[in-house]
Amino acid sequence: MNDPSASVQHALAENVGRLGDRIAQAAKASGRPAEAVTLVAVTKYVPAAWARALVAAGCHELGESRPQELWSKAAALADLPVRWHFIGHMQRNKLRRTLPAIGLFHSVDSLRLLSALEEEAAAAGRQVPALLEVNISGDAGKGGFEPAEVEALVERLAEFAHVSTQGLMGMASLDRPAEEAERDFERLRMLRDRLVGRLPTGVEWPHLSMGMSGDFEAAIRQGATLVRIGSALVEGIATT
Numbered sequence: 001m002n003d004p005s006a007s008v009q010h011a012l013a014e015n016v017g018r019l020g021d022r023i024a025q026a027a028k029a030s031g032r033p034a035e036a037v038t039l040v041a042v043t044k045y046v047p048a049a050w051a052r053a054l055v056a057a058g059c060h061e062l063g064e065s066r067p068q069e070l071w072s073k074a075a076a077l078a079d080l081p082v083r084w085h086f087i088g089h090m091q092r093n094k095l096r097r098t099l100p101a102i103g104l105f106h107s108v109d110s111l112r113l114l115s116a117l118e119e120e121a122a123a124a125g126r127q128v129p130a131l132l133e134v135n136i137s138g139d140a141g142k143g144g145f146e147p148a149e150v151e152a153l154v155e156r157l158a159e160f161a162h163v164s165t166q167g168l169m170g171m172a173s174l175d176r177p178a179e180e181a182e183r184d185f186e187r188l189r190m191l192r193d194r195l196v197g198r199l200p201t202g203v204e205w206p207h208l209s210m211g212m213s214g215d216f217e218a219a220i221r222q223g224a225t226l227v228r229i230g231s232a233l234v235e236g237i238a239t240t
Ligand SMILES: *Cc1c(COP(=O)(O)O)cnc(C)c1O
Pocket: 042, 044, 065, 087, 088, 211, 212, 213, 214, 228, 229, 230, 231, 232
């Protein structure tokens, strides 16, 4: 059903290989090993059969920004060793159904969502790995905690015993130049660095999820450990 042709599979694998090289190079240039940065292959532009081809090309960390897409792709790829990353806005009424599929929840963007996540995870008897999304670009209309809200929240994180926060996630402004994206990423890293000393016992924040197709190298320079890449995976391939 909708299987990508052999030439599409080949092109996807080439894109994955090229991105892997660029990620490794950017990591090395910032004094880190290639393995310090994980490619999260965002599959929101492609059907499940293409996502399967991405797994065959070596991507085992896949990302989706819509609950329904995550449900259907996770079901379609249930036979594969995939960890799913949820990277979009979550409506609380979709949380219960989505939670079982989520390996890392990047986009916890409000106290209300964090509380709902705690409640659902406790009810399900599991610990959910999560990142707090911070509005680093200052764009009005962008989701996420304000930096000051994260500062105020840090010492309360122990109250959310079933949400295991592992760091921060952010998005640079899309309509400003790349140098400014790098400054947004730098602010997120500095916020993380400033807060790690205040984390409750047992909470560690090794992760910074930042960088997309157009700005991931800048994000890696600033310490990204997870880059979320969608359109560059399908670059040069007709998706219809
Ligand atoms: C779509 C999306 C991405 C991937 O964006 P590209 O520019 O296509 O690489 C990354 N992060 C989030 C939150 C997204 O919604």
